[in-house]
Amino acid sequence: MGCLYIFLIVTLLSIGSVLSWREHRIRRSIDLSVTNPLDTKLPSDLVPTNYTLLLEVNAEDLSFHGNVNITMTCAKRTNQINLHAHHDLQVDEVNLEVFQHTQSGKSMPVKIRRIDRVPKKPLLVIYLQDDLSVGSLYEVRLLFKGEIWENTEGLFQGKYKQTSGDQLQDLSYFATYFRPNHARRVFPCFDEPAYKVPFKVTIIRPKQYHTLFNTELESTELYTNDKVADHFKITPPISTFTLGFVVSQLEELPVSGDNAPNQVPLRIWSRRDTQENLKDVRAKITLVMNHLTNFWNASYPLEKLDIIALPNFGSVKPADNWGLILFKENELQQGYYAITQELVYQWLGSWITPNWWSDAHVNKAIAGFLSASTAIELDGGVEFDGKWPMTILYSIYYEFSKRYPHSRITAMKQETTCSKTELVLRMLNFTLGEDTFRRGMQNMIKHREFKTFVTDDVWESLTKQSHLDNRLCESATINEVAESWIEKDRIPVVKVIRHYGKQTATVTQRVYLRERPHDVPEQDKMLWWIPLVVARQDKLDFSNTSATKWMKKVKEVTLENLPNANHFIIVNPEEIGPFPVNYDEHNWNLLADYLLTQDGRSKIPTYTRAKLLHDAWNLAYAGDLSFATAFNMTLFMQYERNHLVWNPVFTLIDHIGRHIDMSAAHKKFEIYVRTLLTPLYEELVQDQQEEGDNWKSNLRSLAKSFLCKAGYKPCIEEAQRVYKNWMESAEPDMGNPVANQYICPVFKWGTQEEWEFGLQRVVNFPEMRMKSERTYLLKTLAGCPIQASKINRLLNITLLENNGNFTDNDISLIFKMLSGGSNGYMALFKFLQQNWNAIKLRFKDQEGMWDNLVNSATGSFTTQEGYDMVSQLYVQRQGEFGTAEHIIEKSLKNIKEETKWSDENLPVIEKWLDRFLNQHKLGSEKFIG
Template sequence: MEAEEFEISILGPVSTASPSENNQSTVNHMGAVAKKPRSRGHCCLKYVRVLFLLLFLAGLCSAGGYFIWFWKKRHPVVEGEVNNYEEVDYYDVVPSGSDPTVPSDDCPWNAERLPSDLLPYGYKITLKLNLRRKQFFGSVDIRMRCMEATEYVVLHARQINSSGAKVELSDLTTSENIEILEPTEYNEKQEVFVIQLLQKLTPGRIYKVSILGYGGRVRPEAPGMYKRTFRNGVKRRTSSQLLVSSLKPMGARYVFPCMDDPAMKATFDVTIEHPKGQTALSNMPSKTKTVLTDGWVREEFYRTPKMSTHLLGFALFDGLTSLEAVISRGRVVRVWAPFDPEENPSVEVALNTTIDAIHNIEQLVPVEYQLTKTDVIPVPGLSVPSSDYCGLLMIRETALFCDGQESSMSQQLKCELAISKAVAHNWFGNSVTVEWWDDLWLTEALSTMLAYESVAYQRPDVNICDLQWDEMIQPAMAADIFSRVDLSSYGHAAAIGEDPAVGGKGIGLLRMLDTIISDKEFLKAIENVLARFSHDNMNRSQFWDAVSEATGFRIDVAAFMEPWVTQLGYPYVSIGRYQERDESRNQYFVQLPFYYSGFVSFMRHLQTITWEIPVTWKSEGQTDTRLLTMTEDKYIIPDETSPEEWVLGNSDSRGFYRVNYDNKNWALLADYLQYNHTLLEPSVRAVLIDDAFNNVRGSILLIPTAMEMTRYLDKEENYVPWRAALDALHYVKTVVHGSCPSSSQCPYHCRLQEYIARKAARVLKRHTFYETSPEKRLLVAVTFKAACQNGNRNVTKRAKIMFDRWKRKRVRIPPDIRESVIHVGISAGDENVWWHVWKQSNASAISAQDRQIFLCGLAASQQEWVLWRYLRYIFEEKGITVQEASLIFKCVTQTKVGRETAWKFVQGNWEKLTSKYADVPSLLKAIIQSTLTGLSTDQHFQQLEHFSSSVQEKYLRDLLDDAVHATRLNQRYIDRNMPYLQDWLKVPCATRVDTRETNP
């Protein structure tokens, strides 16, 4: 009897078992399904099928073997050495030997922080870096103390390729190798991978985990390791490039597997291998250099002090040279530049500013600057003005190099503040480190305050309180309105220093703390903190305790400060007076949460929140400042003032809250500014103006009351109130202009411009373009810009003359007004003028600051097709960097034609934008925020709603949803205030003089 053939499933092997007598299907012992026999005519077909299946399986095995051979060839691993340098694809870390698995919910590493079973005390890191590659390779040894028995080693890692790495664990106490259980587990949400062991580690022993031959990705932006190019002309004739790390916060895990927790401090032994001719820097001085057989250089650096992972820093570059100086105790300070330091005085200015900052802060605090070397490197397009990594200061290129002769006063102050803040991080940030990211804002605020004090020490002719309010507090209050999280939650954001709602609010709260304690007590608290937590960790509770101790426990600082840190937003205090039936008069103080009415629904819960507010106030007849600490939502006190006297809240301008008054009190304050404004501090005048216009946006006031606060501006001789007024009026102009069908149908926008221009021109008439006082130079800059932007004929005529002389004969434009002159020249010029400035912006010898001025000036064109072509340059090889793209959008959207063009461009090129900048989410965010500011029509609202529904990325969709709410808010603002604004603008028209009368 011939054998019968059976058709089988591919789930099991071929079976020769006979079918049952009833010819029903049976199941063999391997799970294959055997079916009833087919006829002999199917035999050939069945043999072909089996043969084909065998050939297919053989092919798969061959392909798999070839893939494994090819992968190992491209990724060889040599113990103790890093991988050969090859291009590979990178993804989130997957431990070698397994596919990623999902840990169970009860795993210890699912918590927000790493388990404390193992604590690191030393890292040995080797990185193989090359400026010409998009990847880097590394090896790391981590020495750890076992605190509690555990069978897991949990490390942070993100976008690290460990599939070809060798992972080892050894007991340094017994020199025994610990066997590792595979597969290891990976938790994408917590950004950790877990090394599982066959046995538990013993408490008290010291262990070493080695990860040899992992790969990492050079990212297009922070965090992690990212690359920048120093431009030198449109064709980039220079080879100056920079590979730099950004590890604060939570960025170290992009560069090497580690315990990326600020409380887990350790020492670091760093070795960098790089091609010959490239320069490597790290936190510590170079120890040894060895030339390898392949021409590369292995450079070892001295061991760092004990510090957190996010304070480690790396830099690799070529084409940069340095200027150095040796200060007291042999400490070396070096400033690196992409040009010859001997030929450019800005490098020497930066070097001297760094040395001055070190000396100034040493005079302010009792702890000396401990670092033996300090390298200062410029970083093109750095998102924050400065970052410090314990001996390696990274400063934004435009904030590092300032020339006392060619830089504006505003730019000089920004440079000094950026350098001083980087230096101040040596005390708060490096020496005193926070225990967890939630408190990172505190060391940022403390180091920034030290930086401002350093600048004040160096420039006694600058009012540091005014400067701080203008640069930090006012932007923070404006940004905090739109915040979705409280201050302590910002610590998890990689760009903490970039967001004004973080750095500025922290400083604002510490300034407000000064209203209930003395400067002497606060300084004593700072000294105690530096002495107690030097080279250690601190949380904000410990800082509050230190401040309370400095006051002799007179004040419970934690109870006062915690609501401000852990709650959303901030309050406003309404101050008013009323008369009882018995003719006694009382004064009331009521606190309420401040927010822009109707902006975001999640702010409604603020109605239930109260703060402890230290309200400083005074009256016209009693000028001594009094303090009322509000712990309840309402206070009533006897009124000791005359009904015809004003009452002023936040009278020291240090409160992080807004103030509102009844209409009569606002009128009294407006009249007082008109006739006696110099009797109030400049920052107090600025706060009054800022509060008034923001109260209008919060539907607390109507706009005529706020406009009355600006009537005195033609007498104002300080730039801070002018800045506050112009920022507030810019919003009014933007929404008014945006609601107009065209410029010709927007007469009240023109009247508003005339009003502002006339006030600014009258101030300019009393000054020259070559003032020497810093505050006068700042005043001239801000009023000249206001007069030009708002169309004062005489001032714009002078600007055109200066632009023409510069264009034809290269006549120098005064630095403080250079930006405004370029803006006027482009706005009034034709296409030939535009091309001339474009060529100048790409000149090889142009400074980074002038390049920025020219790029922003090119956005002033009033021709839509020119702006469209300019925006399109970001997709073309026109020498525009990724960082400059966001600058161009920001500058284009400063005019109505620019806003409309940018909005159309974003809608029409969304796929190209998201494709080109997929790896740079911060740029897309900046573009969205710039483009969608000031939209205020129903058409805009409908376009935004439709566009938002088509966007997939959640963080961008959130921005668009906010823009939808902001557009509706702008519409409500117009509907509520436009009739009153029109009526108010008619009043000064009768007495308005021709703008041609002015002659600056």
């Protein structure tokens, strides 16, 4: 009677989730192009309604076995049952049984024709003698067994040490990691997120261990002399990937005082030795839980929450099982972000679940946005140090402005799409208003308890709330807005041309392309919904983030009632939307002049100052803005001390420096860099403290590194003093006492003798030392020198003398490093030109190495001089390039394109630098070169 009662209750609980599942399976969702390509989707003819799972952990032989009974509803006429089952999972096909449950409560056996394991797919297919009846209940009963692995997929073992008196104990634990589709490694199942059904679970474990599961322990009984069976409360409807358990000897963190009334029981588990480090975690989690409860306007949806600091947990991400979250030990000791992200999933991810993996990425984006905003609110931004969202924003700008985003790497595409979705959510939070955004998200999860959602559900809820609050015109939908951003692997650039006499501006949008040539197919057809938030100098107010006007997938709109010609405007302040903005020259100059005043720098917020600088330089690099204007926008940096504004500067210096490396303007550019960075660096050194802010030490390190590259004399002298100690040591091959930051300056600006000493350390590198130290030395030996003599010496040894101390991997690394700067690739090109026959003979049986060499020697030139050199070699050696023929032809094509850039921009850059150098009296005694 008791079993039948449980069966009926479980079936009733499941009806809602089955209907929800069927409803959502036919609904359209924005295709994020990020579905799991390795997953095999099951047919929809059978829908699970509950599981009864028993699993026994065998600690001695690292195996498990058990049985699972799956009750299903027949939704479509079929004569087969398809289940996920991993290749490594052994299923007892002889004793497999299928039953039909009648309305009277009887169970009738169903005849099985055959059972197949599908090759190369994680599928178990049970073929039946007769068709199943639509609407009827069926149950499949399976026995299975498998091995426990050390890698964190499915059921795995972890090991750790713990002090016991004066002794160190060797202990183990057994835990599950089922996300995204690893439940099939442990038991046959419908391993898809949309199938949300209750589980009745029993875990059999060794007596000295205890078990933590998604739900509370209901009872424990003796199973054998040395094992017990833990029976757990039936779960609510859940997806297989949120199921989880841990069998361990970890200890619960002591609780000081009772839980507050109505508070969910919260337990924290760890090894005994780390409990002192985790004493603040409970308060932190409670604070986050309260914050999320208020955001969702919904209480935590389970009866308890167990948080485990898992020793030596090898997973990249925590295991966010519902009601049971597994963290690495150090993750719980950090800030709020990681904790918040996993707690968000307890509501959105477990309670309300994405229907399929394409929808899981919007789930991740919401979690990322909400976790960052929560962490910033709770600790005032200390954890992020102000870098969110700029870090992901700048990476998005660079990636989506390439000719070929992601380099066709699927995993990178998934991450960038998710990051862009997170930025779209941030944009909507600004433009719709926090209250509207929050109420829309609350409505999205309302009435979806234990059900699934698709991406469109998020946008529809935000649309309805926006219309109710009059934050969006009735004819517009958030679906349209979001889709315009998410469906494209691109972002727009907005150009604002002001008409000062009319006090209006023409605003246009197009694809943002940074790499040349700008030959992306169908770029003219790409349009976005873009919110135009405007800040104006005569009424500076950065708190109003409402859009003055939306560009509704149109190429052009007009902004009206703008200030007069004496006042600037800023479109998209604080990076509200993920897009750069260009202006007419006069507006840029107004901004540059304003930032040179102390009042201006104090009134324009940090993110906006960083944006203006970042946009100007990248637009100039892309060919959309004069470099004279971009350089003008950097002049205020001599007074700027905020690290967030400085962060993009170093990337920009590196990009432009590499591009003009071969030109006469490069030395002038280095003087400009030294002039810009020296006051900042010397001030940071003077203000240096033993326990200063992290951002100060990072900024000081970056400034020093770039100054050293640019020939800042005190830096070079300091590096040579430290390096000299190594040269004079009795056993220089036993260890490197020189910090990495000093090595490149010595190899670049130092003597041939100093460089030769480094070369000998690579040649004589002892086997017992870490290979990464040798790799770093080799990279700097090749990549740092500006003297051809050093590079030729390295190439002679590795290519002509065929020194046995250098492998093919070493030589490939040398080629790569030499291609990074004009001194390197120029020397490599001339070396190839002068030693053609010997090198061809050297690589006659190594086509890959030969191709690599030709690409590195010819592919990085950017000027007409470089084009002429490579073209001359191509003509001279016509027909001798072999497999590298197409490589040099591609190099010539690329150089031609880069030459256009150089012809257009180098004269402008050099003219600006000449004027800058004439206006500044520089202390040359501090510089080399």
